[in-house]
Amino acid sequence: MIRRFSLLPTAMLLAGLATPALADGTLTVTSWGGAYTKSQEKTYFEPFAKQTGVKVLQDEWDGSTAKLKGMVETKQVTWDIVDVEPGHALQGCDENWLEKIDYSKLGGKAAFIDGAAMDCAVATIVFGTIYAYDAAKFPNGGPTTMADLFDTKKFPGPRALRKSPKTTLEFALIADGVAPKDVYTVLGTPEGVDRAFKKLDTIKKDVKVWWTAGAQPPQLLADGEVVMTTAWNGRIYDAVKNSGKNFKIVWDGQGMDFNLWAEPVGSKNKAEADKFIAFTMNPDVMAQQSRYISYGPTLKAAIAKVPAEILPDLPTAPENTKTAFVVSSEFWADHDEELTERFNTWLAK
Incomplete structure (x- = not known):
């Protein structure tokens, strides 16, 4: 809230x-x-x-x-x-x-x-939009790739995603095999948008919370409501540094903004x-x-x-940018309204 x-x-x-x-x-x-x-x-x-x-x-x-x-x-x-x-x-x-x-x-x-x-x-x-997980929930090794966020068989448990098409659709395409550098080329086509939503279909029932405020993801992990969530990297870092939480950031496919x-x-x-x-x-x-x-x-x-x-x-550290993409403000300026409408319609189904 x-x-x-x-x-x-x-x-x-x-x-x-x-x-x-x-x-x-x-x-x-x-x-x-x-x-x-x-x-x-x-x-x-x-x-x-x-x-x-x-x-x-x-x-x-x-x-x-x-x-x-x-x-x-x-x-x-x-x-x-x-x-x-x-x-x-x-x-x-x-x-x-x-x-x-x-x-x-x-x-x-x-x-x-x-x-x-x-x-x-x-x-x-x-900042980087990333996803993070509670390491205590995966004692045998946690997720390491964007595809793992969508793999509920290998990494079971409820998820949280941002209630927005921005970065959510990009993450879905990367998880589906699109190279980060090509994500807006693909998302700029009707087929690419369909592909992103089809990938989101595979995880929809496992998304317990669609968050709207940046403070929510670390709290959701801390409360045990979800085992992994997309988030802004600084919020997870703060929970680890200042609250002693055992959370891990997955930098693969991060959206830099x-x-x-x-x-x-x-x-x-x-x-x-x-x-x-x-x-x-x-x-x-x-x-x-x-x-x-x-x-x-x-x-x-x-x-x-x-x-x-x-x-x-930092999201700009060389090790953390190997598979990153820069969120395209131009793309979202052109497509935010139509994709938000479709996203909200998809959520309501």
């Missing part, structure tokens, strides 16, 4: 006690909750509030564009910065509900890794939003986030500052 209008008292208190004593204003940052937002609090929200005196308020969302677009269209914008996915950034630019990013104030687009500097959003992290800052058109606090984004684009600041969650930075200068002992757990 997504928590709406969830104001986190600790961050607010720290922001309110920040110096200077007279705050310059307030800023509402909307993100995804859980371990990811906690990493943002430590890396960005609290230090920014302390340095500037701007009070940082928080909200959460589930990635549905309806509310964000509605705010802009009705001129009732209450979010100043939103943590978005590339598809949101493309759509928001095309439909003019996201502000253009002024890269002249951020060191230029060349300062970022490929794909991170979009016209209407600037990425802070590279970005999370980005965007500013809705019509924000009442645009000056503070601009200051905040500039603050987060300091390499010394950005590099700190990988200490709290295993996502990779997007500034080239920040990558060099990540401690060596953290690198193997």
Whole structure:
């Protein structure tokens, strides 16, 4: 369950006690909750509030564009910065509900890794959509390939998958033998879409939970509700590192993607939003986030500052990218509506 209008008292208190004593204003940052937002609090929200005196308020969302677009269209914008996915950034630019990013104030687009500097959003992290399992459930050896996620005979037990066609369909094709580099070529055809859903048919009865919030997968594993689940890699890493869970990530076929800052058109606090984004684009600041969650930075200068002992757990580690694909924001911008409709119809059957 997504928590709406969830104001986190600790961050607010720290922001309110920040110096200077007279705050310059307030800023509402909307993100995804859980371990990811906690990493943002430590890396960005609290230090920014302390340095500037701007009070940082928080909200959460589930990635549905309806509310964000509605705010802009009705001129009732209450979010100043939103943590978005590339598809949101493309759509928001095309439909003019996201502000253009002024890269002249951020060191230029060349300062970022490929794909991170979009016209209407600037990425802070590279994350991987992977699947993970509870090692205690497989004492004789756990799954190692994407095909194993779909193999309920060899690896029995309930699964959880994201309630979205994005990455779910790609995973189905990879499990069915499509090379990661060819996944969008295949998915771009009617036959390829049929093939993905046919593969999903083989596992549908074993999917106990279709998750919608990033905090759900590690909790589902911890509660024993499922034996394996798709997830964002940082959430699993957090459960292992900070909660001592015996979970294992399977990197085979991971979908690499970005999370980005965007500013809705019509924000009442645009000056503070601009200051905040500039603050987060300091390499010394950005590099700190990988200490709290295993996502990779997007500034080239920040990558060099990540401690060596953290690198193997990042989605960008060479060993973890051998069979990876980069999630295509262009593909999903073109096909999200039709594939979501088909996905929801398939789920309801």
